[in-house]
Amino acid sequence: MTHWKAILQDSITTYSALQKHLDCNNTALKEVIANFPMRINPYFLNLIKTPHDPLWKQSVPDPAELDDAICIDDPLDEENLSPVPNLVHRYPDRALFLVTNQCAMYCRFCTRKRKVGTSRMCISADTINAGLDYLTKTPEIKDVLISGGDPLLLDDEVIDTLLLNLRKIPSIEVIRIGTRVPCSLPMRITGRLVAILRKYHPLYINTHFNHPAEITPEATRACALLADSGIPLGCQTVLLRGINDDPAVILALMRGLLRIRVKPYYLFQADLTRGTNHFRTHTDTGVAILRHLIGKISGMAIPTLALDAPGGKGKIPLSPDFILERGKNLIFNSYCGKVCTYPEAGEAF
Ligand SMILES: *Cc1c(COP(=O)(O)O)cnc(C)c1O
Numbered sequence: 169m170t171h172w173k174a175i176l177q178d179s180i181t182t183y184s185a186l187q188k189h190l191d192c193n194n195t196a197l198k199e200v201i202a203n204f205p206m207r208i209n210p211y212f213l214n215l216i217k218t219p220h221d222p223l224w225k226q227s228v229p230d231p232a233e234l235d236d237a238i239c240i241d242d243p244l245d246e247e248n249l250s251p252v253p254n255l256v257h258r259y260p261d262r263a264l265f266l267v268t269n270q271c272a273m274y275c276r277f278c279t280r281k282r283k284v285g286t287s288r289m290c291i292s293a294d295t296i297n298a299g300l301d302y303l304t305k306t307p308e309i310k311d312v313l314i315s316g317g318d319p320l321l322l323d324d325e326v327i328d329t330l331l332l333n334l335r336k337i338p339s340i341e342v343i344r345i346g347t348r349v350p351c352s353l354p355m356r357i358t359g360r361l362v363a364i365l366r367k368y369h370p371l372y373i374n375t376h377f378n379h380p381a382e383i384t385p386e387a388t389r390a391c392a393l394l395a396d397s398g399i400p401l402g403c404q405t406v407l408l409r410g411i412n413d414d415p416a417v418i419l420a421l422m423r424g425l426l427r428i429r430v431k432p433y434y435l436f437q438a439d440l441t442r443g444t445n446h447f448r449t450h451t452d453t454g455v456a457i458l459r460h461l462i463g464k465i466s467g468m469a470i471p472t473l474a475l476d477a478p479g480g481k482g483k484i485p486l487s488p489d490f491i492l493e494r495g496k497n498l499i500f501n502s503y504c505g506k507v508c509t510y511p512e513a514g515e516a517f
């Protein structure tokens with residue numbers, strides 16, 4: 169198997185390389201790429217079957233990225249919620265620790281589009297040490313989410329040292345890694361990598377699949393290797409217009425994830441990130457999709473539909489409403505639309 173770094177090295181990163189591989193003549197794309205980096209690695213490129221299919225839309229730049237007068241650079245106010253650079257402390261007991269600016273591909277809808285893959289996201293031994301220091305001095309943080317960028321693009325030794333240093337902080341109970349490589353570059357998941365990861369349990373991985381076509385034999389192998397190492401796997405999917413904003417697509421994706429031992433965790437409403445407005449869906453669409461899933465597939469396959477509140481106010485669930493009336497009896501719709509009654513505790517039946 170070709171080494172993952174060699175595969176990554178062959179990525180499309182320039183307009184001229186893009187012309188050679190895909191049919192998208194549009195010089196406006198040069199300006200898009202100058203503003204927001206592009207990286208389409210050969211593995212993901214190979215999954216694109218037709219122009220503007222769901223995998224194309226996730227990875228190939230679009231002039232619409234420059235035509236966004238609505239969204240803002242940092243919709244979740246991450247910079248203001250960072251007590252030290254690249255560590256976001258928004259919730260009392262957990263923190264988001266950004267440890268690299270690199271990804272195996274640059275998703276066009278990325279929430280951190282303002283800085284991912286660019287020199288605007290400045291990560292060094294100093295920022296990592298400042299983060300570790302903050303975590304040591306803030307024992308109320310019990311759960312650290314390592315993210316970026318994609319932490320699994322770091323070298324094995326760097327990951328080992330980082331996890332070792334986190335495990336030296338006694339107040340940290342759970343370590344989570346947010347990574348898209350099981351989907352975007354599954355060859356990165358090697359026996360050597362999982363031998364490192366499994367030393368640091370309880371360690372969870374939240375990965376990121378958006379479309380059933382991403383569930384390939386390679387992705388299946390990568391997730392099996394991780395799951396066999398005792399790492400619980402979750403998935404954070406983003407609802408994206410023209411990509412997966414369809415009940416049948418999301419249903420197939422959630423089923424497919426369970427099959428590869430990944431538990432759907434969040435289904436996110438797209439953030440208000442500058443350059444991504446064309447991907448946003450109406451919140452009604454997400455709620456209708458979730459409503460469609462409930463009862464049709466196992467509860468195991470149903471994620472929480474969540475909206476990350478603008479201004480860094482935290483994630484809130486958006487739930488379909490089954491309740492018709494509250495009182496002595498709770499009156500509600502069943503999943504297939506039958507009206508049901510449940511007498512409340514303390515009421516006569
Ligand atoms: C999403 C997020 C978390 C984790 O939230 P969970 O609901 O625990 O998955 C923590 N910190 C920040 C800043 C986040 O954006």
Ligand code: SF4
Binds near residue numbers: 271272273277284316
């Ligand atoms: S892998 Fe994640 S962090 Fe990287 S570009 Fe895609 S969405 Fe953004």
